Amino acid sequence: MSNMPIFKDEVIVIKSINYKEADKILTVIGKSYGKFPLIAKGIRKIESKNRGNIQTLSVSQISFYRNKGMGVLLETSNVFSPDYSSSNLKGIERILSLLNKCVEEGCEPCDFYNKLYFVLCNGFKDEDVNKFRLSFLKNMGLLPHSTCSICGSSDCIDYVNLENFEIFCKKCYLNSNITDDSVLIRSCDVDYLSQNLTNYIDLYVQKNLF
Numbered sequence: 001m002s003n004m005p006i007f008k009d010e011v012i013v014i015k016s017i018n019y020k021e022a023d024k025i026l027t028v029i030g031k032s033y034g035k036f037p038l039i040a041k042g043i044r045k046i047e048s049k050n051r052g053n054i055q056t057l058s059v060s061q062i063s064f065y066r067n068k069g070m071g072v073l074l075e076t077s078n079v080f081s082p083d084y085s086s087s088n089l090k091g092i093e094r095i096l097s098l099l100n101k102c103v104e105e106g107c108e109p110c111d112f113y114n115k116l117y118f119v120l121c122n123g124f125k126d127e128d129v130n131k132f133r134l135s136f137l138k139n140m141g142l143l144p145h146s147t148c149s150i151c152g153s154s155d156c157i158d159y160v161n162l163e164n165f166e167i168f169c170k171k172c173y174l175n176s177n178i179t180d181d182s183v184l185i186r187s188c189d190v191d192y193l194s195q196n197l198t199n200y201i202d203l204y205v206q207k208n209l210f
């Protein structure tokens with residue numbers, strides 16, 4: 001290992017599984033290296049210095065080397081530890097399932113890292129979680145495309161159907177026969193705080209990604 005190049009990154013732990021007697025296999029999202037697996041050897045031993053820094057959703061500066069496609073953790077320095085007692089646990093669940101499912105290993109250094117960091121430090125409030133999920137799905141190409149889903153126009157596409165997140169231009173909206181105006185609404189009226197929106201995103205994710 002003495003000849004191996006050492007890498008550094010700031011990472012958020014999104015999954016942690018016990019391995020062998022005292023190890024853990026983590027899945028992390030790195031600011032520079034994206035999502036990758038990381039083995040933390042001896043981490044479950046009482047005397048491990050890294051122990052407190054690699055809980056799920058903790059943020060750390062780490063150094064590691066690579067061995068057969070897997071990162072091997074060397075040192076950690078804590079940046080932020082989540083406070084589970086004051087965090088929205090449902091929100092945590094929603095984001096972790098999305099990240100574990102939809103981000104591929106070795107993805108490009110992720111532009112959602114900073115957004116995730118913000119949601120995390122803010123206690124996973126519903127509003128932040130919903131904003132994060134929609135922008136994440138959009139960036140990953142997992143929402144319908146960003147032109148009017150009827151005529152393909154990219155002008156005045158001000159309306160969104162919350163049941164499938166298709167968007168519409170004003171003309172097609174006026175011609176459409178969707179009469180339920182709680183489902184087809186102006187994009188600017190999307191209420192990120194509402195339980196309604198949370199439910200629609202949950203349904204969309206369940207139906208299309210799982």
Ligand SMILES: [Zn+2]
Pocket residue numbers: 148149150151152153168169170171172173
């Ligand atoms: Zn249209």
